[in-house]
Amino acid sequence: MTPTLPQMLWVVRHGQSAGNVARDAAEANGLHVIDIPTRDIDVPLSDLGRRQSQSLGHWFGSLPLQERPQVLLCSPYVRARQTAQLLLDSGGITQAVRLRMDERLREKEFGILDRLTHLGITRKYPELSEQRGHVGKFYFRPPGGESWCDVILRLRSLLEMVTREYAGQRVLVVAHQVIVNCMRYLVEQMDEATILGIDRLGDVPNCSVTSYRTVGDDDGNDQPRHVLDLVNFLAPLLEEGTPVTYEPDMPVAPSP
Numbered sequence: 130m131t132p133t134l135p136q137m138l139w140v141v142r143h144g145q146s147a148g149n150v151a152r153d154a155a156e157a158n159g160l161h162v163i164d165i166p167t168r169d170i171d172v173p174l175s176d177l178g179r180r181q182s183q184s185l186g187h188w189f190g191s192l193p194l195q196e197r198p199q200v201l202l203c204s205p206y207v208r209a210r211q212t213a214q215l216l217l218d219s220g221g222i223t224q225a226v227r228l229r230m231d232e233r234l235r236e237k238e239f240g241i242l243d244r245l246t247h248l249g250i251t252r253k254y255p256e257l258s259e260q261r262g263h264v265g266k267f268y269f270r271p272p273g274g275e276s277w278c279d280v281i282l283r284l285r286s287l288l289e290m291v292t293r294e295y296a297g298q299r300v301l302v303v304a305h306q307v308i309v310n311c312m313r314y315l316v317e318q319m320d321e322a323t324i325l326g327i328d329r330l331g332d333v334p335n336c337s338v339t340s341y342r343t344v345g346d347d348d349g350n351d352q353p354r355h356v357l358d359l360v361n362f363l364a365p366l367l368e369e370g371t372p373v374t375y376e377p378d379m380p381v382a383p384s385p
Contacts, residue, residue: 134292134353137299139198139340140312141185142333144178144215146208149335149376152246161249169236169243174211180371181336182215188365189301190220198301200227202291204234204308212336213303226301233283236378237307240274266328267321277324280311288315306333306378316341316355332375338362 155163203213217223261269270276314324345353
């Protein structure tokens with residue numbers, strides 16, 4: 130059978146970032162604005178985030194050669210790029226993996242809500258907060274920003290490219306929390322209620338792995354399909370005693 134899907138697809142959230150740390154501090158102190166002087170795209174990993182990325186890299190490097198990633202697709206945001214490079218370097222697989230930045234994997238854009246805490250959003254934009262609660266995060270688009278649907282539309286294009294250019298290969302994606310959930314929505318063919326139910330269970334841990342294997346009958350009678358393999362897999366961090374973090378990306382608005 131001629132491959133029509135990647136043999137393996139791993140989707141990884143970046144390591145803990147300085148933005149995650151700053152957001153936690155702002156929320157704990159009842160502040161309206163998260164104290165991050167740079168653009169969201171330029172926010173780097175924290176020291177812990179670097180350790181998390183290295184621990185994950187050790188795990189990928191320990192896989193048999195025929196099971197390691199061949200292609201790495203990465204968000205252009207600094208924290209994702211740093212995660213990807215540390216993962217490759219610590220795993221000793223830099224030379225064997227093709228690294229490609231793709232802007233379709235960028236963080237969800239928050240528009241005018243960028244850098245605002247939960248309290249800041251409700252105080253500065255009470256009508257938007259109320260609208261979001263009514264519409265729900267899947268469809269709500271803040272002025273200048275994106276809804277989950279907007280993110281899903283760009284990811285549809287990305288997955289079409291992956292199927293076309295990397296069929297039969299092992300593909301690793303390094304991106305952001307919303308990207309992980311929206312990729313699950315697409316690959317597992319979910320509906321709004323299902324993916325939001327998963328989202329409500331908790332944040333995607335930093336440097337966790339969600340993965341899919343392609344299965345199908347060798348005689349060609351069964352259409353190849355992705356089967357869920359791992360969900361928020363954290364063993365690479367736990368085995369090395371690296372602290373696990375579950376911080377959401379910023380900003381955080383009231384849940385619907």
